[in-house]
Amino acid sequence: xxxxxxxxxxxxxxxxxxxxxxxxxxxxxxxxxxxxxxxxxxxxxxxxxxxxxxxxxxxxxxxxxxxxxxxxxxxxxxxxxxxxxxxxxxxxxxxxxxxxxxxxxxxxxxxxxxxxxxxxxxxxx
Amino acid sequence: xxxxxxxxxxxxxxxxxxxxxxxxxxxxxxxxxxxxxxxxxxxxxxxxxxxxxxxxxxxxxxxxxxxxxxxxxxxxxxxxxxxxxxxxxxxxxxxxxxxxxxxxxxxxxxxxxxxxxxxxxxxxxxxxxxxxx
Numbered sequence: 493x494x495x496x497x498x499x500x501x502x503x504x505x506x507x508x509x510x511x512x513x514x515x516x517x518x519x520x521x522x523x524x525x526x527x528x529x530x531x532x533x534x535x536x537x538x539x540x541x542x543x544x545x546x547x548x549x550x551x552x553x554x555x556x557x558x559x560x561x562x563x564x565x566x567x568x569x570x571x572x573x574x575x576x577x578x579x580x581x582x583x584x585x586x587x588x589x590x591x592x593x594x595x596x597x598x599x600x601x602x603x604x605x606x607x608x609x610x611x612x613x614x615x616x617x
Numbered sequence: 618x619x620x621x622x623x624x625x626x627x628x629x630x631x632x633x634x635x636x637x638x639x640x641x642x643x644x645x646x647x648x649x650x651x652x653x654x655x656x657x658x659x660x661x662x663x664x665x666x667x668x669x670x671x672x673x674x675x676x677x678x679x680x681x682x683x684x685x686x687x688x689x690x691x692x693x694x695x696x697x698x699x700x701x702x703x704x705x706x707x708x709x710x711x712x713x714x715x716x717x718x719x720x721x722x723x724x725x726x727x728x729x730x731x732x733x734x735x736x737x738x739x740x741x742x743x744x745x746x747x748x749x750x
Contacts, residue, residue, distance in 0.1 A: 513648035539687035
């Protein structure tokens with residue numbers, strides 16, 4: 493069963509807000525010069541910010557359900573431009589249910605490229 | 618300089634306790650574009666504690682945060698985090714390998730409440746980009 497795809501826009505201001513709320517002040521998420529100096533293509537979103545948006549989509553699909561597990565790999569960086577933002581698309585597919593547990597496989601893309609590897613959530617619905 | 622192999626298996630001291638207030642949860646929800654209407658914290662909220670534990674580990678080993686890129690994260694929950702929880706994370710270095718000038722550091726953090734009961738176990742893969750990478 494496919495779940496309704498969610499789209500989010502990520503801006504530099506979002507990364508500043510997320511750094512504050514999460515405590516992750518790694519400058520690669522704020523400062524172009526630092527990001528380039530360690531070989532990144534530019535300022536990138538916190539992987540955990542992308543994962544938080546994926547969790548938000550899961551929450552939208554299964555309102556009130558308890559998340560039992562959540563996992564992903566950060567396979568491609570989400571580069572966030574200085575002006576405007578970058579779009580993130582989150583698709584989901586119910587892979588199966590066992591008792592009260594539902595397993596959801598997500599597909600998270602930006603600019604047509606997958607940015608998370610094997611994102612998966614198990615919820616108790 | 619590669620990260621010291623003898624770190625594997627090292628358990629770091631628990632982080633200072635974090636009192637999870639409704640305001641703290643609301644701030645986290647707002648920062649991820651949502652609106653908090655009470656109840657459990659978002660699923661990725663425990664990263665606040667895991668990140669604190671990771672920072673202490675990086676500082677202890679003199680690893681520069683800006684050379685760290687997140688490789689993977691995995692959460693397994695015993696129960697949701699709720700406002701009123703007083704939480705602390707204990708980080709263990711689970712694995713360490715070197716690939717192409719980068720260190721791939723595996724950590725696990727156990728997040729426990731004030732009674733010592735585990736709320737969430739989370740593992741992270743951190744990629745430490747070497748100076749020449």
